[in-house]
Amino acid sequence: MNDELTYEKALEKLDEKLKLLEDGDLSLEDALKAVDEARVYLKVCTERLEAARHKIEIRPETAEE
Amino acid sequence: MLRPEEAQRPYTVTELANEIRRELRPLTALLVKGEVSGMKRGTAGHFNFSIQDGVSRLDAVLFADEARRVTTLPEDGQVFIFRGRVDFFGKTGRLSFIVDQVEFDDVGKLRARLEELKRRLEAEGAFAPGRKRRLPFLPRAVALLTSPTGAVIHDLQETIWERYPNMGVVVYPVQVQGATSPASIARALRRCNEEALADVIVIARGGGSFEEMYGFNSEVVARAILASRLPVVTALGHTSDRTIADLVADAECRTPTEAGARVVPKKSDLIALLRERGRRLDREAGQRIAREVERLTLKRQRVLQLLPALVRMRSERLARAAADLARLSPVQQVARREEALRERSRRLTAAAMSRLARGRTTLAGRRAAERLERALAKRFDVARSTLGHRRQQLIAFSPESVLARGYSITQDAETGAVLRSSADTAVKRKLRIRLAAGHLGARVEEVEQ
Numbered sequence: 049m050n051d052e053l054t055y056e057k058a059l060e061k062l063d064e065k066l067k068l069l070e071d072g073d074l075s076l077e078d079a080l081k082a083v084d085e086a087r088v089y090l091k092v093c094t095e096r097l098e099a100a101r102h103k104i105e106i107r108p109e110t111a112e113e
Numbered sequence: 114m115l116r117p118e119e120a121q122r123p124y125t126v127t128e129l130a131n132e133i134r135r136e137l138r139p140l141t142a143l144l145v146k147g148e149v150s151g152m153k154r155g156t157a158g159h160f161n162f163s164i165q166d167g168v169s170r171l172d173a174v175l176f177a178d179e180a181r182r183v184t185t186l187p188e189d190g191q192v193f194i195f196r197g198r199v200d201f202f203g204k205t206g207r208l209s210f211i212v213d214q215v216e217f218d219d220v221g222k223l224r225a226r227l228e229e230l231k232r233r234l235e236a237e238g239a240f241a242p243g244r245k246r247r248l249p250f251l252p253r254a255v256a257l258l259t260s261p262t263g264a265v266i267h268d269l270q271e272t273i274w275e276r277y278p279n280m281g282v283v284v285y286p287v288q289v290q291g292a293t294s295p296a297s298i299a300r301a302l303r304r305c306n307e308e309a310l311a312d313v314i315v316i317a318r319g320g321g322s323f324e325e326m327y328g329f330n331s332e333v334v335a336r337a338i339l340a341s342r343l344p345v346v347t348a349l350g351h352t353s354d355r356t357i358a359d360l361v362a363d364a365e366c367r368t369p370t371e372a373g374a375r376v377v378p379k380k381s382d383l384i385a386l387l388r389e390r391g392r393r394l395d396r397e398a399g400q401r402i403a404r405e406v407e408r409l410t411l412k413r414q415r416v417l418q419l420l421p422a423l424v425r426m427r428s429e430r431l432a433r434a435a436a437d438l439a440r441l442s443p444v445q446q447v448a449r450r451e452e453a454l455r456e457r458s459r460r461l462t463a464a465a466m467s468r469l470a471r472g473r474t475t476l477a478g479r480r481a482a483e484r485l486e487r488a489l490a491k492r493f494d495v496a497r498s499t500l501g502h503r504r505q506q507l508i509a510f511s512p513e514s515v516l517a518r519g520y521s522i523t524q525d526a527e528t529g530a531v532l533r534s535s536a537d538t539a540v541k542r543k544l545r546i547r548l549a550a551g552h553l554g555a556r557v558e559e560v561e562q
Contacts, residue, residue, distance in 0.1 A: 054249070054250070054251070055250060055251040055383075056249075056250035056251065059386075059390075062390055063390070066390065066393055066394060066397065069394070069397040069398075069401070070393070070397060072401075074401075076401065076405050079397075079398075079401045080398075080401075083394065083397065083398040083401070086394050087394065090387060090390060090391055090394065093383075093387050093390075094387060096251065097251075097380060097383055097384065097387075098279065099253065100252075100253050100254060100277070100279045100280050100281050101254075101279065101281050102274070102278060102279040102280065102281065103281055103282075104270060104281075104282045104283075104284065105281070105282070105283045105284065105310070106261075106284045106286065107283060107284065107285050107286075107304065107308070107310075108261075108286055109285075109286060109287070109297065109300070109301070
């Protein structure tokens with residue numbers, strides 16, 4: 049599932065979990081589960097930040113029409 | 114022109130051709146207005162055509178280098194103002210007008226065409242905000258469509274890498290002005306989408322005159338932007354008019370720097386944001402555990418507090434049960450009933466006493482002492498006569514009177530027991546027989562049942 053997640057989506061999910069936790073209505077078990085999931089999303093976000101490759105590529109025009 | 118004295122020796126054709134070229138040299142930077150006909154594109158990218166005004170005709174050529182620079186490509190039947198020079202080609206013996214610039218004869222007409230295109234696109238909803246694609250929050254790479262020679266590449270790259278040091282930039286060199294620019298831009302847009310090396314496209318150039326921006330007002334470019342799957346951002350410089358490309362693009366910026374900031378977030382901001390989320394997550398997890406520990410501690414304390422009370426409650430219940438049991442025991446019940454009886458007898462005595470006292474008071478109150486005495490005397494008389502009667506009865510029933518009527522009482526001499534049956538005695542037992550007058554001593558001779 050993590051391959052399809054963009055930085056933005058992962059951040060959205062992370063914020064959802066944080067909100068659930070901060071609202072404080074979760075049972076201990078659910079809260080621990082939410083914490084684990086939130087950590088996964090946090091990791092995905094961090095990975096996405098580093099995923100881009102620093103380079104400049106020139107794609108010259110091919111033969112004209 | 115040739116002078117007569119020099120005409121003695123004939124020119125070679127080449128000499129004359131060169132002479133003609135030399136003579137034509139002043140005819141440079143000319144402007145000529147005419148209608149295009151016979152437009153043909155040669156193999157080397159040169160364009161050959163004729164310029165005419167209905168009476169005269171002039172061969173014209175637009176070389177490939179120039180063709181890329183001109184704002185628009187002349188088409189048959191259109192009237193343009195051409196700038197250029199006249200040249201003579203000795204090889205073909207033809208005189209040509211070498212075009213280096215093409216201008217619309219009437220900019221007003223061009224603007225009218227542009228307005229018509231705008232209206233058409235607007236009616237299709239091409240400018241509607243709802244149609245616009247959202248820019249990606251964090252692209253993997255940015256595609257840049259611009260002139261390969263301008264400062265735009267450098268500016269955009271600098272902005273992007275300053276904000277996001279490891280962002281990828283893919284450059285698609287395009288013709289940003291001249292007749293070939295619409296097709297060039299449209300082609301590059303299609304390639305961007307096909308190759309999908311980037312997540313967002315920036316089309317940039319450094320501004321220009323209305324004629325120079327012609328390509329960005331063309332329908333070809335507008336359609337290519339509309340057809341793009343990837344969002345398109347324009348950065349066409351500080352121009353007086355917004356181009357159609359600006360209107361159909363998903364975001365409109367002016368400079369490459371502005372576009373760079375628009376398409377790429379600041380990495381340091383994102384890192385700070387993630388750190389903040391991480392801290393919040395740690396805090397929440399820690400607090401949740403701490404809260405649970407606290408809850409357990411509180412529960413434990415409550416149990417410890419409640420324990421003595423629970424024990425006391427149990428022992429009190431036990432004591433009550435024992436008391437209940439004792440109250441129900443027979444001995445206790447008898448004792449309780451005796452007590453109740455005693456209580457009642459006390460109440461009875463008290464009631465009788467009070468009643469008597471009341472009666473006495475009443476009697477005294479009525480001064481009935483004499484009446485009492487009379488009544489008493491009468492009751493004494495009645496009692497006396499009853500007593501006499503009773504004595505007579507008593508006498509009639511007394512053993513003496515029975516004996517007087519001839520009965521006797523036989524008793525065992527030793528025990529004194531009265532014999533009522535022959536079985537009460539045995540042979541040789543001594544008897545005492547009581548008669549009305551006197552006693553007899555006797556011995557049993559015979560017992561008959």
